[in-house]
Amino acid sequence: MQLLKGHRFRLDLAESQAEFCSRTAGICRFLRNLALEQRSMAWKHGKHSVGYNAQAGELADLKVLAPWVAEAPHHCLQQVLRDLQVAFQNFFAGRAAYPAFQKKFAHDSFRFPDPKQFQVDEVRQRIKLPKLGWVPYRNGKGRHALKLQGTIKSITVSREGKHWFISILCEAEVAEPVPVLGPAVGVDLGVAQTITLSSGQGPIQIPGMTKAESCRLARIQRAFDRKRKGSINRAKARTRLAEFQARIARRRRDAVHKATTMLAKSHSLVVIEDLRIKSMTKAPEPKPDPDKEGSFLPNGAAAKAGLNKAILDKGWGEIRRQLEYKCRWYGSKLVAVPPAYTSQRCSAPGCGHTEEGNRTSQAEFRCLKCGHAENADLNAAKNILSKGTTDGPSVSACGARALAGRRSRKVAA
Ligand SMILES: [Zn+2]
Incomplete structure (x- = not known):
């Protein structure tokens, strides 16, 4: 191929x-x-x-x-x-x-x-x-x-x-790879930069910034803002700022590569959510509330929120892109399923009860019908796996989309 x-x-x-x-x-x-x-x-x-x-x-x-x-x-x-x-x-x-x-x-x-x-x-x-x-x-x-x-x-x-x-x-x-012998896995990509696997292994944390680092970023940002426009000192401060952000990005890139390699190398089937659909259907972002503390972010916090958001925006698309080519390399199959109800459905065998109230909090899932309780992300990962292996329309993420008209696209290793 x-x-x-x-x-x-x-x-x-x-x-x-x-x-x-x-x-x-x-x-x-x-x-x-x-x-x-x-x-x-x-x-x-x-x-x-x-x-x-x-x-x-x-x-x-x-x-x-x-x-x-x-x-x-x-x-x-x-x-x-x-x-x-x-x-x-x-x-x-x-x-x-x-x-x-x-x-x-x-x-x-x-x-x-x-x-x-x-x-x-x-x-x-x-x-x-x-x-x-x-x-x-x-x-x-x-x-x-x-x-x-x-x-x-x-x-x-x-x-x-x-x-x-x-x-x-x-x-x-290159020669077609020998198909990977290994279990199938469902992958839930959480909001807190976590990758949860249906096997219960993990979860894998993709590092963002520590508190100390975001304080440091805020300091470097403030120092940059103070410098006169067009001055040499401003250029120096800009380099410092860019270098700091690049270091965080490098660390993140390393973790993402490790995670996607592990997923592609040791599973015969990797099931992910087709998040492009989710982003089109998701509820609008909550507006900042002026009465609430922390809504008006000081400069540094805004810088941190901005960088974290930029990382996040790029994050899941990048994970999918890597999975697309790595699964082809290592000989495993990648399937993307529609994300509807994966977080509300009960994953207990024989139940499958779907209700909004099943999810009691961001972290916890408790089925209102059978009482099955589990970590919410793990429950979602199991649902994603069952969607990819049994029912519903799914698209092979390794297939047409990856090839059609995208030959010029960069595949960085
Ligand atoms: Zn149930």
Whole structure:
């Protein structure tokens, strides 16, 4: 089977190269926001849509009007417009929200889509990129060095904290894996960053921030807010802030990878909830209550809530994405079931009584019919498993969705 696999390495950039990357990422962000505005305005005022071809055709004119745009590699600029086109396609298909403007310093990245434009020297662990020249990247030594398989499709350069990274996307033909022999498992993804398994093992906690860390984050944030705009000290404080957030994200990424690998490697069937359906049907978020203490969050608390929310928003989608490709790798089956009533149904054998009152609190489940009492998340995980193995409509999450039209999607390992 064909498999897309991504590898991420840290780059060791000279100062001038890092500057070039910053600038290129900035130009790409400028172009994306400009193109997004053009599309939005055309639709708002003239009710007509502007597509990729029209926008790519105007790139040359833009370079005349704003010569500094030409400092970025042309292919990267085209790729920005192509990515925007995909973002709009996803929006129109109902898979994603309306594309948002990119904020400064938030997602600094740019992509080289054409393999003819770069060269990878795996022996000397360096890579040649247009306008950048040869750049060393960090890989393990000797047998610990990661080897690239298949053909390279694209390279993305991105910043995390104070460092720059490359993600190399390869397409490889690999043998079909031997199906995993193991039990089936239902997976409940809880709000408190927990993964509960129907087997009763775990639960697995995906770490957020400790109290001390959120205090530290608040302190760094306040220090940043105090610095004068445009000053060097503000830039330094921004790096500190980004580095701190990157560290938390790294720790989280590690835990998520461990959890999804364990799930895919040792179960013949993994059943998850199709949470895209849930997010469309869930009740609106409760509004803050001005009479209640803590509703008006001080600066630091807001920063923490913001980061935690960002982590959470990305979290479950990322877990599903990893399960999709890891289950294919290791030879287990992934099934997504509709999430309706999994938290209200009694999982006791032969009961199945479904009532809102069954769930007495966030943590506890007590069946009003048979009296079966259990941890609410464990009860839900068992229901998810039984949905995936017996009844109801379910979609194979490894099947059509993962392949159709998503070949260009990045699969970072
Ligand atoms: Zn019951």
